[in-house]
Amino acid sequence: MTRPVQPPPPTAGRPSRRALLGSVAGAGAAALLSGCGDDNNTDELSFWNFYGPSPTPSPTSDWFTSVIGEWNRNNDVKVRPRFIANAAYINGNTLQTAFSAGSGPDIFLLSPGDFLRYQNGGALLDLTPFLPKGVRADYVPGALDTRTVDGRVYALPMEIEPLVIYYDRRAFEKAHVAEGDLPKTWDQFLSLATKLTTKSRFGAMFETLPGYYQNFVWYPFLWQGGGGAVKDGKSTFDSTAARNALGFWQETQRRHIAPKSALGGGSGDTPSNLAAGYCAMQQSGIWAVADLKLQAPKFDYGIFPLPIPDGGKHVTDGGGWAFAVNAKGKNPEAAAEFVAWALASTDRAGIDRARKWNTVAKTNLPPRASVRKAAEAHDAFTSGVLETFATQIAPTLRSEPRYPPEVYKAISDAIQGTQLSGKDPQQAAREASDVIDNFLLTYRGGSIL
Amino acid sequence: MTTSAKALSERASSTSTASGTGTTRRRRETRAAWLFLAPDAVGLLLFVALPMVFALALSLFDVDGFGNYRWIGLDNFHRMLSDPMLSRAIWVTVKYVVLFVPLSFVAGLGLALLVWNKFPGVAAVRTLFFLPNALSLVVIGLLWQFLLVDKQGVLTHAARPFGLGDVSFLGDPKWALATYVFISVWYSMGYQMLLFMAGLNDIEGEHLDAARVDGAGAWQRFRHVIWPLLGPTSFFVLITSLVASVTGLQAFDLVYVLTKGGPDNQTSTVVFYIYQQAFSFGHFGYAAAITVMLVAFLVAVTAVLFKATGGGRFHAR
Secondary structure (H helix, E strand, O other), X not given: OOOOOOOOOOOOOOOOHHHHHHHHHHHHHHHHHHOOOOOOOOOEEEEEEXXXXXXXXXXXXXXXXXXXHHHHHHOOOEEEEXXXXXXXXXXXXXXXXXXXXXXXXXXXXXXXXXXXXXXXXXXXXXXXXXXXXXXXXHEOXXXXXXXXXXXXXXXXXXXXXXXXXXXXXXXXXXXXXOHHHOOOEHHXXXXXXXXXXXXXXXXXXXXXXXXXXXXXXXXXXXXXXOOOOEEOOEEOOOOHHHHHHHHHHHHHHHOOOOOOOOOXXXXXXXXXXXXXXXXXXXXXXXXXXXXXXXXXXXXXXEEEOOOEOOOOOOOEEEEOXXXXXXXXXXXXHHHHHHHHXXXXXXXXXXXXXXXXXXXXXXXXXXXXXXXXXXXXXXXXXXXXXXXXXXXXXXXXXXXXXXXXXXXXXXXXXXXXHHHHHOOOHHHHHHHHHHXXXXXXXXXXXXXXX | OOHHHHHHHHHHHHHXXXXXXXXXXXXXXXXXXXXXHHHHHHHHHHHHHHHHHHHHHHOOEEEOOOOOEEEOOOHXXXXXXXXXXXXXXXXXXXXXXXXXXXXXXXXXXXXXXXHHOOOOOHHHHHHHHHHHHHOOHXXXXXXXXXXXXXXXXXXXXXXXXXXOXXXXXXXXXXXXXXXXXXXXXXXXXXXXXXXXXXXXXXXXHHHHHHHHHOOOOHHHXXXXXXXXHOHHHHHHHHHHXXXXXXXXXXXXXXXXXXXXXXXXXXXXXXXXXXXXXXXXXXXXXXXXXXXXXXXXXXXXXXXXXXXXXXXXXXXXX
């Protein structure tokens, strides 16, 4: 009888093919499953932000780490921060993708431009019941407006970031421009920018890339002439104020006194543009004070309020981010308690925490009167450009609007068309207004402010 | 049982056992083949097939990105017909494809012919041309942004003697798309060079030798020998560059980093518009509907091209 053919025995010390396949499949499954962490642990709250803990040490990262650490030491429900790089958080899809997948973070940072989309989508928890008594009155006028729907607060602002014009003192000196010649009107600004423009430097810089930021920095020029975008459910964009504001930015391009593209992180990045000698005047926010101190400490600069049209009024845009809580998160109540504790505590420690964020970790205007008072007691706004922000700029603040994406896009197209393609401002304003009106016919959601 | 009958029986038994073992072995090998194919098949199913089905389903809903779905049937497809921004994005994409596909084809083929011949340092030259493909498109975008910035960019300076010193290559609506095409071609030509080189290396040396013996010059050898035999490779390059220019990485990543779709929507491609609709505006259903339309268009164009050219085998027709 012939001996049946047997498969060779597995070589000792060498895995069989089946064992190899098994281990590969096992490793794959383990890798897949490892992605499914314990998402239902109500004692751990995720906090997505673009500050900390950052891989690069920074005062803002330190503040986030320290505040979260303090909370975690004293509470059973722990907060776990997740750092997402600024570009990916602000312009990327990380946050939106997480919400779309039903796994949005418990706590996150939200800009005014995105507020209505999240609120209308039911993603934001009403924070009103968690706020300490009387704290709403402590917020400076307008600070909570764009985060409030039907009298309920859905996000807590951590800062106010007003816009001004920064200028290069060396460039001014070389052009024999004295501090007393700082421009007050659009015409004066255009003349001065023309004078400051050289072969290798632009006289002025405004944002040219389309996006929420460009709209944000353009709105003050619209408001200065009494313009707006939406009122009582109708578009008000087709106005003289809008046409003039569009025309003002267009003029900076027509005269070749402003660039069409910026260096570094864009037109809000003063160290890469103003300090680098790319332009002599640059529109940017209060955050630039900290940026310049950190990245160009020897750079000699000054600031002045945004120029206004003849007969216009001084007004600037008060941007700034807010803490928000995912209404469909693991433990929304605990998350709301954390947010209220971090930003709205009325005790001395709470006020000091907010003061440190606004004047030590960053340079902002604090959104609460008590915090501003505490900051003044620490000499935060008693000298230099920050004093100008506190005394001259703060009274002209208006909150960043919370326009839905369709309104934002219509205005963005009007700005881009006039600024860069030379489109007639009258036509651009009318077309944008028609688009906005068309959208408002079917809009259902929070009031557009 | 006689001796011969015993031998026959043993042989039959032996054959039956061997056959049984063969079947078992085949079954084991089939199972192993499936196991080896499984990761790829599962990956394709999970990350390509299922999302496609999901996108098709999504296109029939109004989806806000926060877990709210509302059935709207074909409304998203109707909306496409009256969306001027989509029409504009399609027009930008058409211009981009019309410029990019032939230019990158010619550049890739030219480079392949250049480095097909052996000369000292040819490996370094090939590597140099392919190098952009080893970089992230985001890095490439930032690099070109730096080189082309108004007034101070290195290339802006270099363009000054040609009267282009005041041009904003990325910020001027008249120049932005051309600049974007130029950077895309620069990025893609190395990869296409490799594909063409593979095609060139497949050409039998005898064909070229015979052409030489018959007195064919360089151009005639290219026109009558190389070009026809490169048909399948050319077809592959054409289809892949067409698909890449409409939906590929450079159709989104480069736009995102370089211009954000600006200036004045001049570089807002369909893919970028889809991204905006989904992630900036929260119109996931509408974004899915545009995606479905785009995929259907690409499948149709590919099928027509395949049918018309026989997959690039012109000489066999």
